[in-house]
Amino acid sequence: MRLEAPRVLGLREAGVYYALALLVLALAIVCAALGRPSYLSAVNLINILYQASPVALMGVAMTVVLITGNFDLSVASVAALAAAVQIGAVDTVGFWPALLLALAAAGAVGLLNGIMVQLVGINAFIVTLGTLTAIRGLVLIVTGGRSLMVQTPEALAAMTNFESGRAGPFPYPILYMAAFTLLVWGVLQLTTIGRRTYAVGGNAEAARLCGISVNAYRIGAFVLSGLTAGFAGVLYASRFGAMNPTALQGEELTVIAAAILGGTSLFGGAGSVLKTVAGALVLYTLTNGFNILNLGANYQGLIEGTVLIGAAAIYTVGGRRATLFSARPRDFHALRAGPTGVAGGEPRPSSGAQARREEPL
Amino acid sequence: MSDRPVPLLDLERLEKSYPNGTVALRGVDLTVRAATVHGLLGANGAGKSTLIRILSGAARASGGNILWQGESVCWSRPAQARAAGIATLHQQIPLVGTLSVLENVLLAQRGRWRRGASLQGRLRRLMTSIGYELDPDAQVATLPIGERQMVGILQALAAEASLIIMDEPTASLAAAERRIVHRTIRRLAEEEGRAVLLVSHFLDEVLALTGEVTVLRDGVAVLSSPTAAVDEGQLAAAIIGRPPRDPRARALPSATAGPMVAEIAGIASPGRLAPCSFGVRAGEVLGIAGFLGSGRSELLHAIFGADRAACGEVRLHGRPVGRSPAAAVAAGIALVPEDRRSQALVPEFPLVKNLTLAHLGQFARWGIFVRSESETAAAEEAVVRLGIRTRDVATPVSELSGGNAQKVSIARWLCGTTHLLLLDEPTAGIDVGAKAQILDLIRGLAAAGLGVVLVSSELTELIAAADRILIMREGAIVAERLAAQTNEEELVLLASGAAGTRPATAVELQ
Numbered sequence: 001m002r003l004e005a006p007r008v009l010g011l012r013e014a015g016v017y018y019a020l021a022l023l024v025l026a027l028a029i030v031c032a033a034l035g036r037p038s039y040l041s042a043v044n045l046i047n048i049l050y051q052a053s054p055v056a057l058m059g060v061a062m063t064v065v066l067i068t069g070n071f072d073l074s075v076a077s078v079a080a081l082a083a084a085v086q087i088g089a090v091d092t093v094g095f096w097p098a099l100l101l102a103l104a105a106a107g108a109v110g111l112l113n114g115i116m117v118q119l120v121g122i123n124a125f126i127v128t129l130g131t132l133t134a135i136r137g138l139v140l141i142v143t144g145g146r147s148l149m150v151q152t153p154e155a156l157a158a159m160t161n162f163e164s165g166r167a168g169p170f171p172y173p174i175l176y177m178a179a180f181t182l183l184v185w186g187v188l189q190l191t192t193i194g195r196r197t198y199a200v201g202g203n204a205e206a207a208r209l210c211g212i213s214v215n216a217y218r219i220g221a222f223v224l225s226g227l228t229a230g231f232a233g234v235l236y237a238s239r240f241g242a243m244n245p246t247a248l249q250g251e252e253l254t255v256i257a258a259a260i261l262g263g264t265s266l267f268g269g270a271g272s273v274l275k276t277v278a279g280a281l282v283l284y285t286l287t288n289g290f291n292i293l294n295l296g297a298n299y300q301g302l303i304e305g306t307v308l309i310g311a312a313a314i315y316t317v318g319g320r321r322a323t324l325f326s327a328r329p330r331d332f333h334a335l336r337a338g339p340t341g342v343a344g345g346e347p348r349p350s351s352g353a354q355a356r357r358e359e360p361l
Numbered sequence: 362m363s364d365r366p367v368p369l370l371d372l373e374r375l376e377k378s379y380p381n382g383t384v385a386l387r388g389v390d391l392t393v394r395a396a397t398v399h400g401l402l403g404a405n406g407a408g409k410s411t412l413i414r415i416l417s418g419a420a421r422a423s424g425g426n427i428l429w430q431g432e433s434v435c436w437s438r439p440a441q442a443r444a445a446g447i448a449t450l451h452q453q454i455p456l457v458g459t460l461s462v463l464e465n466v467l468l469a470q471r472g473r474w475r476r477g478a479s480l481q482g483r484l485r486r487l488m489t490s491i492g493y494e495l496d497p498d499a500q501v502a503t504l505p506i507g508e509r510q511m512v513g514i515l516q517a518l519a520a521e522a523s524l525i526i527m528d529e530p531t532a533s534l535a536a537a538e539r540r541i542v543h544r545t546i547r548r549l550a551e552e553e554g555r556a557v558l559l560v561s562h563f564l565d566e567v568l569a570l571t572g573e574v575t576v577l578r579d580g581v582a583v584l585s586s587p588t589a590a591v592d593e594g595q596l597a598a599a600i601i602g603r604p605p606r607d608p609r610a611r612a613l614p615s616a617t618a619g620p621m622v623a624e625i626a627g628i629a630s631p632g633r634l635a636p637c638s639f640g641v642r643a644g645e646v647l648g649i650a651g652f653l654g655s656g657r658s659e660l661l662h663a664i665f666g667a668d669r670a671a672c673g674e675v676r677l678h679g680r681p682v683g684r685s686p687a688a689a690v691a692a693g694i695a696l697v698p699e700d701r702r703s704q705a706l707v708p709e710f711p712l713v714k715n716l717t718l719a720h721l722g723q724f725a726r727w728g729i730f731v732r733s734e735s736e737t738a739a740a741e742e743a744v745v746r747l748g749i750r751t752r753d754v755a756t757p758v759s760e761l762s763g764g765n766a767q768k769v770s771i772a773r774w775l776c777g778t779t780h781l782l783l784l785d786e787p788t789a790g791i792d793v794g795a796k797a798q799i800l801d802l803i804r805g806l807a808a809a810g811l812g813v814v815l816v817s818s819e820l821t822e823l824i825a826a827a828d829r830i831l832i833m834r835e836g837a838i839v840a841e842r843l844a845a846q847t848n849e850e851e852l853v854l855l856a857s858g859a860a861g862t863r864p865a866t867a868v869e870l871q
Contacts, residue, residue: 190730191725192722192725192728193729195731198707198709198710202709202710203704203707205704206704206718207718209686209696209698209704209705210719210773211688212718213687269708
């Protein structure tokens, strides 16, 4: 029997949860020591969740793109495009049709990304860097470089209701985020679609030779990313009833940082959406803590960057240690007892470990 | 036999254990003399690769002595071993795919500048001396696997070491390249006075080339002798720890009279494959012989629909199959590709997930929700049925040995409905014991009613396992023989074009 529990609770497997817990604990203690209002109050915690939800939403979809072995830099621009479409159309066509138009525009950009990467064969980094720039340019053209605002009060009311309404203590965006995360988590963990998504990123050629349509899965991930970014853009537009053409600029890096903090591999085949959400919460807990402690925004970038690299270092070094020093004393004794002389003839390693030395696949 | 008092390399009770408790070497004694080819044999897991890692400076011994030219040494970095005069040709050659042949071969050379002209000349001389030509400016990533192996060999030669360690240098080579490697090894020892430590799974190769031979089993040298004093049977017995079975002794009788499973009609691929047409019957193993680059793999990929440029028709039980891997899998065609690491297995996945990947729908409710109990049950059954050695079905496939990993990539197709099984070099790089098991398995599957197409570079194996053999050359099928009525010599002659007429090649047909 393997000892499953320690591995699941190990630094590499659950590190981001520890980091989040430690961070919250540290901030709570500091706040208490300085005599500030309780950090762990429901209002503050819900506030963190609320602030993190657009990035967490996009992070979940980003994780899917990363699992399939691709990369999407365009999410923030796509979100801004969707926000512009939403605000531009809501006065004339109403809230829900405008939402559909915004999602369609965002999904179309995702499809374009996917087609350029998978069918034309351009590197995902280059394609989405291109759409990042071009779509932001498109937003500037559409808005004429000015801020957009919702004109009719009915439209504004519908948007406010969509974004600022509450179910119990929870603002809607938290619920959207939770529902989407659970849905994607369920699909990835429990369904054939999820299994194949991981396989496509883990070894695309093997997946292809197993009859899996690699292109469909990867393009699908880009479309999901586009749609989710569009939804986050609509949330942003609805929050203020207005948008600035440079809204959300640079946010794509926060989204990717959340996924990396959650331990998603940039090489594909590995990642968990729950951990990405935890990664987003770590980032927003930091921001929130800076505000509460009046540390000033100047330090924020430095600390966040350090946290990101520190997390990546733990994952990398932790992963290396796990393969080299996964001490299992039982195996040692079994080997000491000598080979067990099985009928097969081939020397029998008492675990996969010995054979691994000889011929790694 | 050299009678020099000090051997080039002497290992005394060399031990290696890993921090996780795995003991790979338990006291190996090994003596390599100058100007000798020394064979090192052993099953997967016997400790050969660990020994090589220690000798090349990539790992440190945990006990015992290494005497290099009579002096005790302890290398902690590969550069130290290289400086001392040991060049290692690893099984998976670490080449830089984006650099040219020339740059790869001379990668480890001293000097700060890339001196194009003089290096060109050196590479040319090197290639002339072994009688193998490669374009020095070709990018390595674009070369087929056999030519990449030759680049690795040139790299080891360029290092001008006094001991060259070769780990399975011919495992992925076709007969022509293999002969060149053999000639090179002989020349190194006989004419240049260097020592070669040759690790190989091919007993005939070891018998033909080496002066002395050592067999490892369970981390100990169980046999050490001049090669002239042993025969193939003794070596095989020492490797596997029991007398071997005659590879020609067929486990199961062949059946060629079954109904037609698959008809391949005019399958072709521009520039690679001339139109091929043949049929495969239920219960039949159809062998495909041919040298590297003769279009064997291309044919399998075209049948499977994995080659997008391919055209032609495949009919399974009379019904045409769509031209995509998905359609082929759905219809019951299976492909076990040549390179299991890069083409067959998902390294992050545990055994069970690799096993069910192709027919995942069968292990899911409504084809969507994966039922892990039924998956695990199927995987455990496959582990028992195929004799896969693993801790449990949750073990990552990257931890399995080559033979066991190969069994997983075959077993994958047995948990669904498969009518036609295409196998591309299923026994490459696998030890004798696992090889026999896989061949038995293939015969067993045919006996159970599958049609099997088997590509193999090992002609003995092909003749033993197949009922009928198609011979390919330059992208076309040039001959057909019944396995019972042919022999290795004839197959080599047909594949090399020495017998019969030259075929119309794929290129000419464009």
